[in-house]
Amino acid sequence: MSDLDRAGKRQLRRQFLEERRALEEAAHVRTGEVLRDTLRAQPWMPAAGTVACYWSIGEEPDTHRLVTALWEHGATVLLPVFLPGGELDWAAYEGPESLAEARYGLLEPTGRRYGVEAPARVDLVVCPALAVDRSGVRLGRGAGCYDRSLSHKGPHTPVVVPLHEGELVADLPAEEHDVPVDAVVTPAGLRVFDPGSPVWQAPPVPGAARS
Numbered sequence: 001m002s003d004l005d006r007a008g009k010r011q012l013r014r015q016f017l018e019e020r021r022a023l024e025e026a027a028h029v030r031t032g033e034v035l036r037d038t039l040r041a042q043p044w045m046p047a048a049g050t051v052a053c054y055w056s057i058g059e060e061p062d063t064h065r066l067v068t069a070l071w072e073h074g075a076t077v078l079l080p081v082f083l084p085g086g087e088l089d090w091a092a093y094e095g096p097e098s099l100a101e102a103r104y105g106l107l108e109p110t111g112r113r114y115g116v117e118a119p120a121r122v123d124l125v126v127c128p129a130l131a132v133d134r135s136g137v138r139l140g141r142g143a144g145c146y147d148r149s150l151s152h153k154g155p156h157t158p159v160v161v162p163l164h165e166g167e168l169v170a171d172l173p174a175e176e177h178d179v180p181v182d183a184v185v186t187p188a189g190l191r192v193f194d195p196g197s198p199v200w201q202a203p204p205v206p207g208a209a210r211s
């Protein structure tokens with residue numbers, strides 16, 4: 001990737017972060033509710049023993065509702081631990097007391113570590129992004145830690161990204177190491193990129209006009 005492309009990606013990140021900062025609190029809550037309800041409505045969800053998610057911070061779409069609902073339902077919810085080298089380790093959410101403040105304002109799980117290859121053994125990955133395009137290319141924070149982490153997952157393990165409205169875009173710059181995502185959840189509901197995918201069911205999200 002050229003320096004120009006890299007600068008373009010940085011500029012895109014800045015733009016999406018700025019737009020996030022302008023969002024009202026209600027937008028975060030709404031996305032969080034739709035995310036929780038959409039994923040819980042998937043017929044395979046009760047069998048999903050282990051889900052890799054993340055604990056949202058700041059202006060990210062809320063994941064706390066989803067994590068709490070899955071955990072209360074008995075699933076093992078793994079959350080990332082950002083290692084100094086930029087890799088992600090994983091530990092289980094065990095209630096609010098199991099999180100501690102970490103670098104960059106992150107809240108991270110303090111329990112036993114599952115190892116950087118834990119995504120190989122999960123049933124679903126809920127992954128953060130600033131934006132996703134219509135072919136499933138995601139734009140992350142730029143540390144590359146999710147690209148590295150997703151490379152450990154099984155080829156058929158679904159990946160879904162929670163997004164605010166306006167963050168599902170027509171086109172993003174793609175790179176060789178990018179691992180495409182399968183679906184996004186926006187306040188308008190679930191959007192699956194492979195229309196023939198047998199994995200996902202349209203969600204019964206009350207009041208959500210699907211786009």
Ligand SMILES: Nc1nc2c(c(=O)[nH]1)N(C=O)[C@@H](CNc1ccc(C(=O)N[C@@H](CCC(=O)O)C(=O)O)cc1)CN2
Pocket residue numbers: 054055056057060080081082088104106128129140141143145146
């Ligand atoms: N809630 C949440 N947890 C997450 C992520 C995430 O995006 N959201 N991550 C997703 O990857 C990993 C953490 N990655 C991060 C990468 C960069 C920065 C960050 O704030 N960077 C500063 C610049 C840091 C610096 O001084 O170099 C910045 O972007 O302004 C934070 C987290 C794992 N946990």
Ligand SMILES: Nc1ncnc2c1ncn2[C@@H]1O[C@H](COP(=O)(O)OP(=O)(O)OP(=O)(O)O)[C@@H](O)[C@H]1O
Pocket residue numbers: 009128138139140141142143144145146147148151175177178
């Ligand atoms: N599988 C990988 N192994 C090693 N380095 C990687 C891998 N994937 C990405 N990287 C490196 O990480 C850096 C950032 O990549 P990129 O710009 O695609 O990040 P991103 O997808 O926006 O962020 P993130 O993955 O943290 O959400 C790049 O310099 C890239 O070379």
